[in-house]
Amino acid sequence: MTQAILFDMDGTLFQTDLILEPALEATFEVLRKERQWQGETPIEKYREIMGVPLSVVWETLCPNHSLELRNKSNDIFQQQLITLISKHRGALYDGVEETLAFLSERYPLFIASNGYIEYLAAIVEAYQLQRFIQQTYSIQSIASGNKSELVELVKTEHQIQGGFVVGDRASDIQAAKDNHFTSIGVRFDFAQDSELQYADHVVDSFKDIVKVI
Known part of the structure; x- marks a missing residue:
């Protein structure tokens, strides 16, 4: 070969843009309910860095959060994406x-x-x-x-x-x-x-x- x-x-x-917004929105809604985030979901910021490793994504979107909380957020985000993919939303x-x-x-x-x-x-x-x-x-x-x-x-x-x-x-x-x-x-x-x-x-x-x- x-x-x-x-x-x-x-x-x-x-x-990815077809499932990005609802998955990210759902993730930050969880964070808002747990009082770990205030304000709107940073969708535009994510679009700017789309394609970088996910560790960098969460460092960028949640710079003041602990590594544990970033990892939790990423887990929620991944599951939301997979759910939407399985429903052919992308x-x-x-x-x-x-x-x-x-x-x-x-x-x-x-x-x-x-x-x-x-x-x-x-x-x-x-x-x-x-x-x-x-x-x-x-x-x-x-x-x-x-x-x-x-x-x-x-x-x-x-x-x-x-x-x-x-x-x-x-x-x-x-x-x-x-x-x-x-x-x-x-x-x-x-x-x-x-x-x-x-x-x-x-x-x-x-x-x-x-x-x-």
Whole structure:
């Protein structure tokens, strides 16, 4: 196996924004009831940092909370997300299934995501992505929480010599560069032009990935 394509999940394959607000709202509602939070849910702040490791998410959203409370908040958030996924409240981006079906006949495909194992498994199961994806890798596999090291893990385990990393954030682009892959940035919901400018290629439609590859 010499060439492969690695995909990010949130904001690349899966429209996380469809379940983000209700899951985050439910989490902070619990915190409000327990008098651990006052004011509105910081949804916009979360959108700004979407794609970073979840430990960073809760440090950013709840800087004055203890590690124990942050971990509890994250557990609630994860369960809310999974519940919404199981109810098909989320969705894949337009063209994802067709494009993955086409590419899977030509390349081994993998997911390398900052999402947690149970969360990613819920999406894969709900949308039957195992039809196209050989294996899903979570950032939980890497103690450092570094996306470049996660891509390196996939590369090593499957003896991949080159290929593509597809994602919407700077960490995806950097992971491609660090592992000598070609980066394809997707300009979807959470993407920022300031980060995508460093990608080797940028697409506005998932189907356009085929043209690049």
